[in-house]
Amino acid sequence: MPPVIAPAAVPPAAVSAPPAVVQKAKPAPYGWTTYTVRSGDNLSTIAARTGSTAGILAAQNHLPDGGGHLSIGQRLSVPKTAAQARAEAAAARAAAAARAEAVRRATYVVREGDTLSGIAAERGVTLAALLKANRLSPTSVLHIGQKVMVPGSAPASASRPAAAPEPTPGGGTYVVRSGDTLSAIAARTGTPLGTVYSLNRLSARSIIHPGQKLRVNGTAPAPTAAPKPSSTAYTVVAGDTMSGIAARKGVPLAALLKANRLAATAVILVGQKLQVPATAAPVTSTNDTFAGRTYPRSTVDAANRNRATLAAAAVPSRSQTQAMVVATARRQGVDPALALAVGWQESGWNQRQVSVANAIGVMQVIPSSGEWASQMVGRRLDLLNTQDNITAGVAILRALTRSAANTDQAIAGYYQGLASVQQNGMYADTKAYVAAVLSHRGRM
Structure with a gap:
């Protein structure tokens, strides 16, 4: 047998080591956002402010090395911070929770003595819409405990609300419950409605949510100093x-x-x-305060996005919009002159009009009202589309004219909210709004 020769030991240095792997840092681990160039900015200062580098920003924005000349107002793509990413995720979760809550609250459980017309009136929807949503007829019999779907509403809990907690002396906090309204909270806590608005920086058109904390029976925060209006x-x-x-x-x-x-x-x-x-910021401003009312940053940001989208979009002329309003009103059985008057009062028949409160287009419909209108017409309405915007506004007018005591109250409901008008009467600015719409209607 030949001798077995062991292989020679290979010096460690002679072993070929795998190439080193260099972990490249991700330039935007949380995604990208937009930054608007301000006076004195250059690519290096922006990079330092946003936790990036001038090279990464130049590459992302297709700029020459060093950034070149930046213009005030120029929009650049910059990395999001961890805080921004967390805030966006939290906002998305809150929106999803709100949508889920809206679906849950859209179910009404029939109680003793309920009728379909009574439920429709209580929830601020038309009887026809209620019947359609539940595939019922006007002669259908309801049963105690039966669940009824209420289209486009945020109804109260089917169980009767428990007694409200007493406000603490000298000011306290009230936690909103399902079915609450601002006027009801004001009456329940012995706080004037105007005080509830000012304490919480709300308006007659504000939306409240279960779990939200409101200040009651306190002193409104002092307004910040402002220059004398001109x-x-x-x-x-x-x-x-x-x-x-x-x-x-x-x-x-x-x-x-x-x-x-x-x-x-x-x-x-x-x-x-x-x-x-000069009593308010123009609607094209990015401020969150308009006409003395402060809106959440998420609402203002959404309004800015919608305004920018419409500014770049083709929209019908004023005469074309007028014809669209007339045709839509006739299809839905609404007085065309009334629809024209409301549209003129709201926007001057201008689809590009978007308020700080994110009221959109010709009929100045806010997204939540757009959801209601979508359910009434049986399809998803895009408020950025002129025809869909008009359809939404006219559908809301149709529901209001059928539920209100008279035309004046229906017009007021479009501005103030029908439930608020019925509970509190018309506010001073609502009366001015109604008078203006009626005046326009007489000339249409």
Whole structure:
């Protein structure tokens, strides 16, 4: 047998080591967001502010090395911070929870003495919509414990609410429960409704959610100091209305009327000089306060996105929009003159109009009302689409005219909310709104 020769030992240094793997840092581990260039900015300062490098920003934004010349207002893509990512995730979870809650609350459990018409009136929907949602007829018999779907509503819990907790002396906190309204909370806690608004920076059109904490029976926070309001001059041109001027200038109609000592029904003439008070930020602003009301940053951001989308989109002319409103109103059995008057008052028939509160388009429909309108017409409505926006506004008008005691109350309901009008009457600005719409209607 030949001798077995053991292999020679190989020195460690002679073993070929695998190449080292260099872990490259991800330039945007949480994704990207947008940054608007400000005075004094350069790519290095922006990189330092956003936790990035000038090279990464230059590559991401297709800029020359060093960034080149940046312009004030230029929008750059920059990495999100961990805090921004957490905030967006939290907002998404909150929105999902709100949607789930809305679905849960849309079920009404029949109680003794209930009728379909009574349920429809209580929930602020039309009887026809309630019947359609449940595949019932006007002669259907309800049973105690039966579950009824209420389209487009946020109804109260089927069980009767328990007694509200007493407010603490000198001011306290109230936790919103299913079915609560601001006016009901005000009455329950002995706090004037206006005080509830000011304490919590809310308005008659604000939406509250179960679990939300509201301040009651306290003292409203002192407003921040502001420069003395000034005014600017505006010369009336052909086609102008007071509401259209107010919308374009971003001031409340009531403030514009007061500044010029005019009534809501006043006729203005071409060449007439008007004073426009500087009482509010223009609707194109990124501020979250408009007409003395403060809106959540998420609402303002959504409004800004919608405004930018519509600014870049093709929209119908004013005369085309007018024809669309008339045709839509006739299809839905709504007085065309009323629909035209509301649309004119809300936006001047301008689909590109978006308020800070994210009221969108010709009929100035907020997304939650758009969801309600979608359920009423049986399809998903896109409020950024002119025809869908008009369809939503007219569907809401149809529901209001069928549920309100009269036309004035229906018009007020479009502005203030029908439940609020029925419980609290019309507020001063609502009365001005109704008068203006009726005046427009008479000229349509």
